[in-house]
Amino acid sequence: MQIWNRRHFLKTAAALSAASIAASRAGSETVRNVFALKSELEPSQAISANDHIQLALIGAGGQGMYDTGEAVQVPGVKLVAVADCYNGRLERSKELWGADVFTTRDYNEILSRKDIDAVIVGTPDHWHKQASIDSMKAGKDVYCEKPMIHEYRDGPEMIETAKATNRIIQIGSQRVSSILYLKAKELLASGAIGKLNMVTARWDRNSSMGAWNYTIPPDASAQTCDWERFQGTAPKIPFSAERFFQWRKWKDYGTGVAGDLFVHLFSGTHFITDSHGPTQGMATGGLRYWKDGRDALDVVLGLFDYSDFNLSLRVNFVDGGEESEGLLFTGDEGTMEIGGGWVSVNRVPREKDPGLTIDTFPKAMQAQIQAEHDKKYPKQHLEGPPAAGFEKYVAPEGYSDSYDHFRNFFAAVRSRKPVVEDAVFGYRAAGAALLSNLSIQKKQVVKWDPEEMKLV
Secondary structure, three states: OOOOOHHHHHHHHEOOOOOOOOOOOOOOEEEEEOEOOOOOOOOOOOOOHHHOEEEEEEOOOHHHHHHHHHHOOOOOEEEEEEEOOEHHHHHHHHHHHOOOOEEEOOHHHHHOOOOOOEEEEOOOHHHHHHHHHHHHHOOOEEEEOOOOOOOOOHHHHHHHHHHHHOOOEEEOOHHHHOHHHHHHHHHHHOOOOOOEEEEEEEEEOOOOOOOOOOOOOOOOOOOOEOHHHHHOOOOOOOOOHHHHHOHHHOOOOOOHHHHHHHHHHHHHHHHHHOOOOOOEEEEEEEOOOOOOOOOOOOEEEEEEEOOOOEEEEEEEOOOOOOOEEEEEEEEOOEEEEEEOOEEEEEEOOOOOOOOOOOOOOOHHHHHHHHHHHHHHOOHHHOOOOOOOEEEEEEOOOOOOHHHHHHHHHHHHHHHOOOOOOOHHHHHHHHHHHOHHHHHHHHOOOEEEEOOOOEEO
16 A cells, blocks of 8 residues: 655655756855656556556665665556565565465565565675576566675676566665756766866765664574575575674675675766776775674775776775765866755866966066066956855655655566666676675776776
């Protein structure tokens, strides 16, 4: 049943873009809400019962359940099945979405059903490729959580399968569907900060949950958890409740901060700048605080070269402050920043007259230089620079880019038009992010071909 509360109304009314605003006067601040009259992706009329998209969830952990909660708010979407390796999550799925929801430990039972149109793959990273490929071969469209890959060889296989099966696949870095990121893209393209030369991005956390220490249920055991199925391609070891429920802490199942958080920053950067990826990168990091048996680092810093700008990234799980996510775009005429629920532009145009430093020269030389300078930059004909100023665009209260990302996905499922983040986009973002892990492992700069999408 669709719940039409204020939060959902605001999300429905939220725009994919807003008209640009003229630069404000120097030193002033302009704040605008990013609204539009109507969303292009929201159906204009009620959807019939026969036109509902039948959805299944594969991997009902925290992210999978959150995704499903967003997905079923989209009009015309119904959850009918859930697969997970823990009995408790199958029980919880029925509590959340109805006793008639089909549940199983084996996702192949879901894929064999003809009444399922699309699946959410919310599994640990090491299952993304296989679950997505199996789903596409079974005729299902796929929403696969980020990062798209666990290993580099996963990417080409997923891209080729999507082409061969003609299936829609959307990768779950929801920032690329955000109205704020689209506004940032428009602002950058309009020249709001001049020519881009540097991007600085961060995602810091300072909490146990932020560092992946997820709660382990008291009934966790080899009986309530399908440990053999969970391990998949990972090395076979005896049952570990910590590895099952806190899998992001180990490389066998996850991709560390690179795949969990860097990939969002890469996705956002690529979307806003229309870039395909870096040509090389280097990273460093370490385990500074969470020395609890994990092998995924809690501090990572990376530097990456693009064709016309540089990108620096940081994730710190022990930063001493609140969780903080943001990107700062620096151009030759100002900066643009994305924070929690807003994007701002601080325009600082370059001067037309560069000025002189001639006081240490002889007077005659000063006069000569000044005369030549005045001819080149005649004051009476100099146009003043565009007004400097600060503008801030704020998303409506309760806005959810995850909801918009699912709207984009389900619109593509119906229309068969491309999604905003297909397998090629997803692989370029994940491939760039995982350069960090490779660089730390090899202790060297690693090269990447963003067009061919392969390591050099």
